[in-house]
Each structure stands twice: as structure tokens, then as C-alpha cells.
């Protein structure tokens with residue numbers, strides 16, 4: 001990204017921010033609470049629109065993408081919300097099925113079931129499949145959100 005600027009009224013959060021992330025590199029963004037980490041990451045995924053600057057993901061400038069192109073880009077990116085963003089009225093299973101159904105409309109139910117089981121096992125929560133988010137601890141909710149990602 002180059003020259004990224006984002007302000008909310010008088011609150012200038014990102015001021016000509018530059019960053020290059022190389023293929024295969026792991027990057028941790030560290031900073032004080034309220035310093036703009038989440039705003040930065042939301043700009044990368046197109047959940048917030050920067051006031052100016054370029055953000056290139058998979059060779060495309062994110063602020064230029066239309067709704068459909070953003071959708072396609074997001075299907076290739078894992079994004080874990082800070083407050084998880086689980087759907088309160090859905091079970092854990094339904095929360096995990098949701099993005100699969102949204103992005104891969106014709107996936108057979110058996111494949112969806114296998115995928116959901118596999119990711120829940122990978123976070124040690126296979127037993128929580130039919131639970132509601134409100135019944136989970138904070139750490140469990142975070143692991144379910146990671147499994148959905």
C-alpha cells in the first residue's frame with residue numbers, strides 16, 4: 001500500500017501510510033489501542049474505504065474494485081474479526097456453513113458437513129457444533145471465528 005490516508009472527521013488515523021508485504025512473509029502489526037490497526041486491516045479487505053492511497057491485493061487496487069470483484073477477492077483472504085462477528089441467532093454449524101454456502105453455492109451437503117467437521121476438529125471444538133454463540137466462552141468464540149475464517 002502506498003500513501004494510505006484515512007480520517008474520521010478530525011481524527012486522522014492513517015496519514016500517508018506505506019507498506020509492502022512480500023510473498024510468503026508473515027507480518028504482525030503492533031500498536032497502542034486505538035492507533036489504527038483494525039482500520040488499516042479493514043481498508044485492505046475493503047470494509048473501509050480510504051480517503052486516498054493505493055492498496056494492491058492480488059494485483060488489483062482494492063478501492064477500485066466493484067462489489068462482485070471485492071467478493072471474489074475476499075473469498076481468497078482469511079479475515080478474523082476482532083470481536084468475532086458470529087451470528088448470534090445461528091448455531092456454530094450454521095455460522096460455519098454460511099460462508100461456504102455464500103461462496104460455493106453448489107457444494108454438496110456431504111462436502112459441507114465434512115469441511116465443518118474438519119475445521120471444528122482443528123480448533124478442538126467438534127463437540128460444540130450444535131451450540132449457540134451465547135453458550136460459548138470468549139476463547140471458544142474466538143476459535144469458532146477462526147474455524148469459520
Ligand SMILES: Nc1ncnc2c1ncn2[C@@H]1O[C@H](COP(=O)(O)OP(=O)(O)OP(=O)(O)O)[C@@H](O)[C@H]1O
Pocket residue numbers: 008011013031032033034035036037038039040082
Ligand atoms: N467506523 C469508525 N468511525 C469512526 N471512528 C472510527 C471508526 N473505526 C475506528 N475509528 C477510530 O479510529 C481509531 C483507530 O481505531 P482502530 O479500531 O483501528 O484501533 P486499533 O489499533 O485496532 O485498537 P485496538 O488495539 O483497541 O483494537 C480510533 O480513534 C477509533 O475511534
Ligand SMILES: [Mg+2]
Pocket residue numbers: 037038039082
Ligand atoms: Mg483493533
